[in-house]
Amino acid sequence: MLKQVIKLVIAGMVITLSVAVAYAAQTTAPFPNLAPKELVVKRGFSKDATNCIECHAKKTPGIVDDWKSGKMAHATVSCYDCHVVEKTSPMASQCEGLKGTKIFISPMVSSKTCSRCHPQEVDQFLKSGHAKLAGNPVIDNKKFIKLMYYYEGAQFIGVKDDAPQSTASRSAGCQMCHGTQVELGPDNKPIKNTWPGGVGTRYPDGSIGTCTVCHTRHKFSIEEARKPEACASCHLGPDHPDIEIYQESKHGQRYAAHGEDWRWDSAPDAWQPGDYEAPTCAVCHMSGIGELSTTHNINERLKWDLMHQKSVIRSGERGDGEKGDELMRQVCVNCHGTTHTNVQRKTLDDAVDLYNTYWDGATKMQKELAEKNLLLIDDPWNDGFQELMYYLWHHCGRRARQGAAMNGPDYAHWHGFFQVFQVYKDMQKIYEYRIKTGKIEDLSHVMSTGPL
Amino acid sequence: MLKQVIKLVIAGMVITLSVAVAYAAQTTAPFPNLAPKELVVKRGFSKDATNCIECHAKKTPGIVDDWKSGKMAHATVSCYDCHVVEKTSPMASQCEGLKGTKIFISPMVSSKTCSRCHPQEVDQFLKSGHAKLAGNPVIDNKKFIKLMYYYEGAQFIGVKDDAPQSTASRSAGCQMCHGTQVELGPDNKPIKNTWPGGVGTRYPDGSIGTCTVCHTRHKFSIEEARKPEACASCHLGPDHPDIEIYQESKHGQRYAAHGEDWRWDSAPDAWQPGDYEAPTCAVCHMSGIGELSTTHNINERLKWDLMHQKSVIRSGERGDGEKGDELMRQVCVNCHGTTHTNVQRKTLDDAVDLYNTYWDGATKMQKELAEKNLLLIDDPWNDGFQELMYYLWHHCGRRARQGAAMNGPDYAHWHGFFQVFQVYKDMQKIYEYRIKTGKIEDLSHVMSTGPL
Amino acid sequence: MLKQVIKLVIAGMVITLSVAVAYAAQTTAPFPNLAPKELVVKRGFSKDATNCIECHAKKTPGIVDDWKSGKMAHATVSCYDCHVVEKTSPMASQCEGLKGTKIFISPMVSSKTCSRCHPQEVDQFLKSGHAKLAGNPVIDNKKFIKLMYYYEGAQFIGVKDDAPQSTASRSAGCQMCHGTQVELGPDNKPIKNTWPGGVGTRYPDGSIGTCTVCHTRHKFSIEEARKPEACASCHLGPDHPDIEIYQESKHGQRYAAHGEDWRWDSAPDAWQPGDYEAPTCAVCHMSGIGELSTTHNINERLKWDLMHQKSVIRSGERGDGEKGDELMRQVCVNCHGTTHTNVQRKTLDDAVDLYNTYWDGATKMQKELAEKNLLLIDDPWNDGFQELMYYLWHHCGRRARQGAAMNGPDYAHWHGFFQVFQVYKDMQKIYEYRIKTGKIEDLSHVMSTGPL
Structure with a gap:
């Protein structure tokens, strides 16, 4: 050749x-x-x-x-x-x-197969938020699906409500990270681009979850899963820029500067500070460190729910937040004194409080507008107030909270609170205009095009 | 010292x-x-x-x-x-x-010099889109140049049409990637910051192309050209975030996690899976792999034109898209089964279809507005509809298509289709407003400031 | 172990x-x-x-x-x-x-302690902009603090002016890079999340500066401080995307491709081309190279002030710009011929000129509007014109200038001048509307929400 x-x-x-x-x-x-x-x-x-x-x-x-x-x-x-x-x-x-x-054979291999040799890991995984990702929003949340997919390829390009829609954005986007329900054709091969998909994928045999999302087939490397890039394929971008926050943080700075010399192949639970000079995502959220054992339930060490509209301490199926806080502090103390750890945790709590105050204010305005018929309830993406409220929560509000949680000041401030308050004051002005005039402003939707 | x-x-x-x-x-x-x-x-x-x-x-x-x-x-x-x-x-x-x-001597060395020893590589390169990049938009596209440079440093800062304009944005921006026509002073040294420039640079001796854009002088390393960063200096950002898409993809994830241990110095055509665990840009678009030989014509393995306003299968001087599809599949099969490859290619086709549907809808509205004198034909950057149409194509529309092509779900969805539909519905509202009122809205241009 | x-x-x-x-x-x-x-x-x-x-x-x-x-x-x-x-x-x-x-003991260690063994380095540092970062804006600039913090957690969420405000955004954001004045509780431990903080931190004993921001405790590695990631924790994002510009540049491309093989541990002043194939931030701005000695005054080799509203050649406490230009050229010539160096420096000068022309035009409009009472002087974040003027300077205007300075074409153009002119023409339209109608437009603030 x-x-x-x-x-x-x-x-x-x-x-x-x-x-x-x-x-x-x-x-x-x-x-x-x-x-x-x-x-x-x-x-x-x-x-x-x-x-x-x-x-x-x-x-x-x-x-x-x-x-x-x-x-x-x-x-x-x-x-x-x-x-x-x-x-x-x-x-x-x-x-x-x-x-x-x-x-x-099947080209599809789910966590059920992996559990034959790794039962504990799969048990932990199935309790985690990762295992539930296909449900919401890709399969179960009808309201969300309507919001999202109705517009994508339906109303705006003149397709009737009951006409078949393109699933292109779903296939190339959402389900690549979330997963979906795999659908099969007569030859038992997947159809409608429903495979391969993200970590929460539901398989035709009822099993849930794709372990190779983090342990890439066909090497299944523990080293790879310990590196932040393993998480970065999904945890990035405008709605949860976790890898960007990490890369900005001192932790990420040290990984970038020295990571190539760290020891990545220690046995599970035996991978400890000294093998690395700064934590990766895995170290804090999953790995055995000090007294803590490895877990594949990524909710376990979390205090706050930083993903949903209002942040509350985790409870129920979202984990035990008080316990989570305690566990995370057990991670921190491997490298940080108590003063430092307390300050960091307090900064996160304060950031959550501040965001929640904005969110509560937004909710109050939203209720009043709804009561006075000043919201386009059935057409939210054409209603400037509702669009901004979506960004307040889903984009800048998450960035503010997650930036504070993981020490990425640019994400806490510029991509976070700075925009939270810009968006909030714009919502406030729209609210005042509607209350004062009793009508919804012309072309308001155009005013909040958002990022281009 | x-x-x-x-x-x-x-x-x-x-x-x-x-x-x-x-x-x-x-x-x-x-x-x-x-x-x-x-x-x-x-x-x-x-x-x-x-x-x-x-x-x-x-x-x-x-x-x-x-x-x-x-x-x-x-x-x-x-x-x-x-x-x-x-x-x-x-x-x-x-x-x-x-x-x-x-x-x-000349400080400038063009592809013509390189072709003395590497004639086949330069021949291939000269057939590729890379060799044509200086022409459009930096030199030949008069309409574009008027659009872009008239505003930059002319109208908006009060300089008369025929006054000399600043070329600062051109020098520091466009031509760094596209290249331009090198102009020389009396001492045969380049003037007006026309050198050094991007891959498509046209030299005073009529030759075209700068090989050292990818094979950086004065090491000219094949290893470097095989790494995704070689492409990243140009293929990034709001209008074609190819490196960002790659970094998000599973391919990029593995490169980030393990790339430092891969074998980068195999001879051309002899660099094969096993030397690497995941493809870089070069592997899929240029390198010899399996039955395929190395090519420096980066159009050769492409099916769709994902850069221009409406995506069509490549033909004529943009390549042979049907053949390109076949060649790209020959790349994929080195690591992926047919089911997987088919799904991936189908996802791209569907994404192109969906984007084209939006683009056709936009074009239809644009024609009708033009017929009714409801477009600022000579002042498009002050016309909200036309500005949004530019973003629909050049920014979010490209991101949707290229994100789908290379498995970057965030770029396909959040930076892509999610914004495509936000922009489209805003265009639709402006269209409806103009049709209904028979006039162009006040301050409409301000409404689409875009990214700040 | x-x-x-x-x-x-x-x-x-x-x-x-x-x-x-x-x-x-x-x-x-x-x-x-x-x-x-x-x-x-x-x-x-x-x-x-x-x-x-x-x-x-x-x-x-x-x-x-x-x-x-x-x-x-x-x-x-x-x-x-x-x-x-x-x-x-x-x-x-x-x-x-x-x-x-x-x-x-104290958990806090300032530059004063470091100066016991490294007096020259700390002397240089204290003359640099780095040492002044806590003052402006985090502590001293009352106007800015009002602008920023009044809105954050005060007006928009209904808290009265004199009520205690959240400092969450400050703690999680600004002061992480800028530093602040450390406040202590009765046990001499820091309170109000004022520690740890950025490079300009002011300590209770009157000392200034945290060396471990770049030489991370407790390894204090010179190798780390020489890598671009050491700077990236602060020099990133919408207002000064220096790491992004570097990564796009040919310099950054080579670092990404080959950096792992470079020699990072040469003694200060003895780290020279050949140890590396392309400069990092440190090489150009700090390290000994050729005839130049290492400096910890990062202002020393700078010509222009590219941070403030109007760019001028540095003088007074911001350094000596003419001397800075000369020193920077002494860096460039280690790898570039005079023609290349001249073109690059000319491109920067031209970019500064172009940006300044826009800034002067904006200032002229602003003055006229102020004279005619057509600005919301006390409520600038609700005034579209003033918001856009902030972005013109602080976001896209900096990106244009810094992109040109460090050869990042995407930042010079797409994130820079392209947006400078979009923002400028929107300001111009608002200006014209206000002059013509004699009033401030309704909902204008909503029109410039900016990035979401």
Whole structure:
């Protein structure tokens, strides 16, 4: 495949070398390692497992290359072990190589399969918010779906309410992180772009969750899951810029500056300060550190719910916030004195209070406008007040709170509170105008186009 | 130059060390390597070439340090070989060191020079969109230039139409990526900040293109060009956030987490999965992989035109989109099964369809407004409808399409379709207002200030 | 877990310590490194110093782990040496371990302490803008504080002027970078979240500045301070996206691509091109390079003031801009020829000129509106014209200038001049409307909500 002609110009003199010819003379394949992979694996794998490996080493060499450097391959866990399903499974299908055999597989592997070897991790995960992400908003929240998808590809481009809508934004956007319900065609292959999807994906066999969102297939690397980039594919952007906040923080600064020299492969619970000089997302929210054990329930160490409209201390299915606060402090004290930790936690509490005050004020205005028929209840995206209220919560209000939680001052201030108060005063002016005039302003919706 | 006083405090005891003195005793220059570089190169370079190297090792040591670790230096390609030009060249000049000799050089080196040794690469490059970037918009598109530069430094700051304008925004912005036409002064040195510029730069000798935009001079490293950062200097930001999309994608996540351990120096066409665990920009768009050979025509593997107002399958001078789709799938299959690849390609097609539906709707409204004299045809940046239409295409519409193409859900949704529909409904309201009232709204332009 | 053999070389004399042996004898825990750290340090530290180290190895192991790999620990500088204060110090307190002793410490360590060993560096720092950052805007600028904090948590959420306000945004935002005046409670511990804070922090003993903002405690690594991420915690975001500009620039591209292989630990003034292939922030603004010596006065090599409303050549307490230009050119010539350097500096000068023209035009309009009582002087955040003027200067106008200064075309153009002219023409339209109608437009403030 060496198609390049090599011509050297040395000090003005052109030397044309017959390098390619010389190569061809030495060996039939100039780069032997580029010949179609013929990986032969005889390390006690079953014949069926070996077939998968050897065939896919040719068909999809990248997957097999990835797998062979991972812990699974070293532990003799093969393609077969995770992908094989009962013939009766709703996800059962056969690739070309399996046609005519009794073996059925699925390209889809859910947390249920992982739990066969990692039951505790999957148990913890299923209790976490991560496992519930497909439900809200992608599947269950009808009001939200109407709000979001009605407009996307329906009203605004003249499609009737009952006409089929494009799901393009859903497929390319929301469900990539949230997950969705996988739908299958007659051949048990996924349809409507419902697979692959995010961490909360619901599978046709009733199982929930995709572990490979963080432990990327087919290497399944613990090192990767410990790095902040593992979280960054979803925790970014205008509505929860967690990776941006981390990167701005002193923690992230040290990761960027020194992370390449840290020790990433310590066994779970044995990964401790000294292996790293600053925490990654995993360290604070998941890893064993000091007295704490590793958890895959990412709600466990959280005090506040910083995602929803009004922030309250977590309780019920969202976790135990008081306990969460205590656990998070147990993380902090590994590197910070009590004074420092107290200040940091107090700053977060104060930020939540301030945001909530704004949110309460907005809610009060909203109620009064609703009572006086001064809201476009059925058409909120065309109502400047309601649009701004959405941004107050979902965009700048989250950034203010999460920026304060993780020490990203730009996100707490410029992308956060600075905008919270800009948005709030604009809501206040619209409110005053409506109350005073008794009508909804012309073109108000245009005034809050938001980010372009 | 060591000016720092070294004082050690050990357990309260102050030990003042006479380190500086000891040094001074050893050698007249405390750090011999900091003395003016006197690099002596006698490896068969011509005398003229040696002069360049030895002089610049003193004058601009950074360049020579860079060069000496690169493949060019190892292959005995010197400053002289690339910078020397005929006396009659429109770019011929002489540095201080050449005054009085018969040697003429140019600080500018275009793809024409590179093609002496890399003809195939330059041929491919010249067929690509990269080679055409200086033309549109920086040089040829008169309408665009009027739109952009008339306002920048003309109308809005009170300068008359025919007065000389500032080219500051052009020099510091557009042409840094696009390139421009290099203009020369009487001494054949570039004037009006027209050099150095981006990949499409047109040189006074009629040649086109700057290879060092991706293969940074003077190391010309293939490793660097294979890393996503090589593309990131231009492919970023509100109008084509390709690096941001990549960084969000699973591909980028793995690069960030493991890239430092990948193998970056395999020979062209021999760089394959296994050398890397996930593709970079180069892998999918340029590199030899599986059956595919390396190409420097970055249009070759593209199906859709995702840059222009309406997305169509590429044809003519923008490439062969059907063939491009086939080639890109040949990239994907190295690591992904057919189901996965089909879903991904379908998601892109659907996203293009959805965007086009919005664009068609916008175009229809625009035509009707134009027919009814309800557009400020000659003053589009002061017309809210037209401003929003620009953002619909050039900003959020591109982000939606490119986010879908490369699996960046935040860019497909939040920075993409979510804003596409916000902008579209605002355009729709302005359209309805104008049709209903028969006039253009007051202060409409202010309503669409856009991002601040 | 101390597997490292510690060997000190002091002035040519080798001291080998048997630290590791003591450890090996103690281990009974399955993961010995997980047992509470019992670090025994007998390398000539005083008993008091040893107590601090040994106790904190248990209480806050992360700090001690960090310290032990740094130059301070190797030079036998301990916790005690930097944290101990006179009993009479306004910051004197005692941790649990010190209760009943005569030793007083402070968790706060200012530049004054650092200057005991690094007097020259602190002298330079105190002359720089960095040392003045707490004053403006966090403490001294009453007008700004009114503007900012009045709205945050006061007017808009119904709190009366004289009621206590939330300082949440201040604590989580501004002062994290700027610093503030540390306030102490009766136990001499900081209150009101006034510590820890940014680089300009003012301490209760009258000292100014926190060196560990860049040389993160408790490793104090020069390598870290040389990496761009050290600056990125503060120099980012909408109002001065310096790290983003750097990352876009060719300089940043090369850092991202190759930085992990560069030499980061050369002695001060001895860190030169060849150790790195492209400059970081430190290289251009602080480090010794060629004939230049290291400086901790980051104003020293600057020509223009690119932060304030109108850009002028620096003079007085903001530095000597003409000298700064000369010094910066001495940096550039290490890697760039004169033609290239001249073009780059000219591009910056032109960008400053263009921005200033816009700013002057805005100022002229503002004056005329003020004279005609067409500005909400006491309520600027509710006045569209004044809001836009703030963005013109503080956001897009800075981005245009700083993007041009550091070769980030996206920031010079899209986030810079493109928005400068959009904002300017909107200001112009508001101005025209007010002059023509003699009144301030309804809901104008809503029109300039800005970024959401």
